Amino acid sequence: VVKVRLLVDASGKPTKCTSLSHFKETSFNDVVCDKFMKRAHFQPAELADGTKVPSYYTNIVVFKMAR
Numbered sequence: 001v002v003k004v005r006l007l008v009d010a011s012g013k014p015t016k017c018t019s020l021s022h023f024k025e026t027s028f029n030d031v032v033c034d035k036f037m038k039r040a041h042f043q044p045a046e047l048a049d050g051t052k053v054p055s056y057y058t059n060i061v062v063f064k065m066a067r
Helices: 027-039
Strands: 002-008 014-019 055-061
Touching: 002 027, 014 027
Parallel strands: none
Antiparallel strands: 002 014, 002 055
16 A cells, blocks of 8 residues: 655646655555656646645555455
8 A cells, every 4th residue: 555645736737746655665655656747637726716726635556466
């Protein structure tokens, strides 16, 4: 299980990915962050007056061994 947090700018583009999981082997974290940074795009967060603002998004990715 890899939990990540993406920082998202006011246009909806992710700007930084941080793993919230702590593994000695960092490749799981790297793969998840790399995929999110390349593929993710969001509707921008908005204030009540419609002003677009930076935000964040968290997600959990579960890796399973195939049988």
